[in-house]
């Protein structure tokens with residue numbers, strides 16, 4: 297193939313199967329835990345009002361080898377203009393020379409790799425008999441999250457909560473092909489019903505209280521990826537067995553940042569999901585445990601997903 301390769305959103309949509317990204321992301325978590333791959337410090341800056349955020353996530357995998365970064369961010373006014381709020385592009389380099397390998401459209405890839413992280417957490421941490429999936433948040437990420445997670449267990453019911461009911465209704469209609477019972481409720485109703493709960497909002501205040509969560513529930517907190525954001529209450533963080541993609545991000549930009557900042561938890565209380573995948577940690581302690589995955593979103597997710605896209609599409613045949 298001639299370099300650099302450009303891979304478009306349309307190519308990603310046409311060619312990449314979500315289940316394949318799940319496997320890529322599972323391998324990536326294992327590569328992080330083994331020390332083979334590492335993320336570099338994240339840069340995230342507010343660039344104006346109403347609060348667009350722009351930044352870089354980057355990293356290196358010595359085995360791939362894969363080197364690169366994702367540039368992009370979150371523009372909350374985009375949806376009103378018919379655009380996706382998240383906009384990003386992944387840039388891959390030749391690790392041996394620094395030459396540009398590829399520019400890979402990152403919007404759909406971000407949704408796929410984020411959903412894959414939640415799905416891998418469910419695969420390794422949710423109870424086998426989980427039957428009700430609930431989600432708080434019905435934005436652009438939500439359908440990807442639900443489709444990826446539904447594939448992990450025999451769910452027969454989905455409860456959707458969103459601050460705008462019409463968007464929850466639209467999401468329910470969009471997911472009718474799943475063939476499971478779908479209802480719409482408040483965040484409390486969704487949380488109380490859940491065997492697995494996904495939170496994927498842009499909230500800066502807790503949406504979910506500890507007393508709403510039944511023993512044995514698995515929670516994937518996927519929305520908090522920036523300092524100040526929050527989706528669940530601190531007493532839920534302290535009640536749960538905590539897992540994350542990367543501990544350094546969990547305590548600085550992830551859901552654990554608030555409890556960590558308040559001195560309620562320490563770094564050693566949070567387990568990297570890669571350690572569970574590598575069987576260095578036993579994962580869920582009992583059927584009664586509440587497990588919580590703090591999915592902060594690491595650069596290596598983007599790089600592994602983009603490298604996979606390049607391997608699949610990079611020949612330029614389509």
Ligand code: NAD
Pocket residue numbers: 370372381382406410432433434435436437438458459460496497498499500501503518519520521591592593594
């Ligand atoms: P979106 O703009 O399409 O949807 C935002 C969602 O958050 C909607 O459901 C909205 O109702 C809800 N929301 C916003 N403010 C809220 C508030 N104050 N209270 C309650 N609900 C609120 O965004 P999206 O693309 O679906 O992304 C959702 C969140 O996930 C964002 O915060 C984004 O930064 C984050 N995200 C994280 C990762 C990761 O890897 N962890 C990856 C992608 C997106």
